[in-house]
Amino acid sequence: MTQPLHLPKGSxxxxxxxxxxxxxxxxxxxxxxxxxxxxxxxxxxxxxxxGAEIVEWIEDLDVSGRKTKRRIADALKWVEDRTARGIAVWxxxxxxxxxxxxxxxxxxxxxxxxxxxxxxxxxxxxxxxxKLQMGMAFKFAEYESxxxxxxxxxxxxxxxxAGLPATGGKRWGYVWHRRQLDEDAGVIHREWxxxxxxxxxxxxxxxxxxxxxxxxxxxxxxxxxxxHGTRGKPWLQSGLTRYMDSGWAAGWIRYHPxxxxxxxxxxxxxxxxxxxxxxxxxxxxxxxxxxxxxxxxAFKEKREQARRTPxxxxxxxxxxxxxxxxxxxxxxxxxxxxATYGAGGVRIDKPGYMFRCSRMKDNKTxxxxxxLRTVAEKALLDxxxxxxxxxxxxxxxxxxxRTEEPAASPRDRLAAAREHHRARxxxxxxxxxxxxxxxARGIIPEDSYTRERDRIQREQQKxxxxxxxxxQRTEEEEARPADFLPIIHGLLDRWDMTPVxxxxxxxxxxxxxxxAYPAATAPDGSKRPxxxxxxxxxxxxxxxxxxxxxx
Numbered sequence: 001m002t003q004p005l006h007l008p009k010g011s012x013x014x015x016x017x018x019x020x021x022x023x024x025x026x027x028x029x030x031x032x033x034x035x036x037x038x039x040x041x042x043x044x045x046x047x048x049x050x051g052a053e054i055v056e057w058i059e060d061l062d063v064s065g066r067k068t069k070r071r072i073a074d075a076l077k078w079v080e081d082r083t084a085r086g087i088a089v090w091x092x093x094x095x096x097x098x099x100x101x102x103x104x105x106x107x108x109x110x111x112x113x114x115x116x117x118x119x120x121x122x123x124x125x126x127x128x129x130x131k132l133q134m135g136m137a138f139k140f141a142e143y144e145s146x147x148x149x150x151x152x153x154x155x156x157x158x159x160x161x162a163g164l165p166a167t168g169g170k171r172w173g174y175v176w177h178r179r180q181l182d183e184d185a186g187v188i189h190r191e192w193x194x195x196x197x198x199x200x201x202x203x204x205x206x207x208x209x210x211x212x213x214x215x216x217x218x219x220x221x222x223x224x225x226x227x228h229g230t231r232g233k234p235w236l237q238s239g240l241t242r243y244m245d246s247g248w249a250a251g252w253i254r255y256h257p258x259x260x261x262x263x264x265x266x267x268x269x270x271x272x273x274x275x276x277x278x279x280x281x282x283x284x285x286x287x288x289x290x291x292x293x294x295x296x297x298a299f300k301e302k303r304e305q306a307r308r309t310p311x312x313x314x315x316x317x318x319x320x321x322x323x324x325x326x327x328x329x330x331x332x333x334x335x336x337x338x339a340t341y342g343a344g345g346v347r348i349d350k351p352g353y354m355f356r357c358s359r360m361k362d363n364k365t366x367x368x369x370x371x372l373r374t375v376a377e378k379a380l381l382d383x384x385x386x387x388x389x390x391x392x393x394x395x396x397x398x399x400x401x402r403t404e405e406p407a408a409s410p411r412d413r414l415a416a417a418r419e420h421h422r423a424r425x426x427x428x429x430x431x432x433x434x435x436x437x438x439x440a441r442g443i444i445p446e447d448s449y450t451r452e453r454d455r456i457q458r459e460q461q462k463x464x465x466x467x468x469x470x471x472q473r474t475e476e477e478e479a480r481p482a483d484f485l486p487i488i489h490g491l492l493d494r495w496d497m498t499p500v501x502x503x504x505x506x507x508x509x510x511x512x513x514x515x516a517y518p519a520a521t522a523p524d525g526s527k528r529p530x531x532x533x534x535x536x537x538x539x540x541x542x543x544x545x546x547x548x549x550x551x
Contacts, residue, residue: 017053018085020117021075025060025094036061039090039119046088046119055084072105079114080465086115092137093144108468111461163286164191165253170230173202173249173290192286199290201227202249205240206291210298215241216362223363234363245303250296251289252282318352319503320376320514326357327517327533328545329366334358335373355516359547366547371516371530379532380507380514381495387536388488391481414470421467425460432456481538484510511535515542518549 024039036059047054056078060071072095078084087109089095095105095116109116121137156166170176171193179191205218219237229235246254262277291299317335324333337351353373360368432453439449487506495503512535519530533542 017051019055020052020086020088021056021078021084022054022088023058023075042090042119043088079112088117090119092118111465172230173199195290203291206295206299219362234365237362250291253285255281319500323507323511323514324355325513325515326369327515329547330544331359367549369516369518376532380534383534384488384492391485418470421463424463428456428460512537
């Protein structure tokens, strides 16, 4: 029996108007950038023609249809909660262009009793012919996506042969001259890059790096000197490193080999396939180099030497490295050292005695925070003890059950639940086959078979919907505080004797982060020192103060 709809509060919908969720997607491909306003107008017109009401608008802007991690899951949630009858899109291609993703999302939508409607393609998906039309539309959408991908590959190959980077755009140290048609002269001006005044700064950066100066020091110098990247934002160390390693300023273009056997690109990742693969080839570019070849070679040698040299930054020396967060901006905090002077003016180095905001250090875009490492670690140990007491107190209120095996991890529970649902689907299919065999041989009457068939199909739909929901869940969502009790006890009992790498790995599985907040002055004039707030994965992130101090 179909469950009744739960209309959203404040809905103007009458008894004869069906609620729908509108899903708008704007593609990353230029030729498919259909304005959200156009899609919205078409969907509104469709709703008026078909007696429907749009109860929610969900948008994915500049998102490829091949990605699986889109807001389509939010639209499906409205149907699952019985607050919407289905999902309305401008065209079926807006629903997605991935064969696997479309199949999963559409199966989940239909298992929930919902339907997909297109505002510009007349197809009643409640009929067999309408479903055929929708399936053909999805096939054409997939074909178009593959065709566009092939065109981009041909374009990249053409640009490579012309000595141009894979994609046009601004490059630091150069003025980008677009390819354009001069109608008066009747000629097409080619695309090219011209060195600008920033080129001398780029050359100096390479020279300083070749002399042994660190990337962190160079980034800090750029920030303090007011130099910004092509997007007008201060440089980060990671971005400056990628730019200098690319060899662009030295006249080279770095490409990822087409015949590389590395894994394909993850459609849900912003990183390209080439960024994740260590294989690189350099070809001469058509642009003028601003870094001499000998400086470039010396820079590469220093970078390779740095990669081969063990570094405390690459192998964190402190348990909270990678877990500390700035309470102002939410960005990472890195360990920093200092020094004091003892009797006789003897310098005493204190490596890693505090954590500081990386954005404050790198480019001064945050007023940041300083906090002693001992203060942050004490706050963490105190919080671990509080979590342990709270979890054990909660467990004491639950009737004890004797089990031979320990509680499974979130990953194991999810895997077991998925396997259980798949096994149940196989059982239901086998039961359906048996019922079909029995009626075919005349052992049971047809009306008994019809009742059993309908019951099995209803259960199949329910199990399929549950399985689709499980596929959307993550280990973090499945995690319970009790799952981490052994980790908490291990850290509390053996903190000093556990290796740093082990402590760090345990903490990263337990924490969202340890947020450091700066010292402040209370309204009554009293001073409050800097403090840390450890946040577990089952807790909500804390409120941030903002990049800039108010006083």
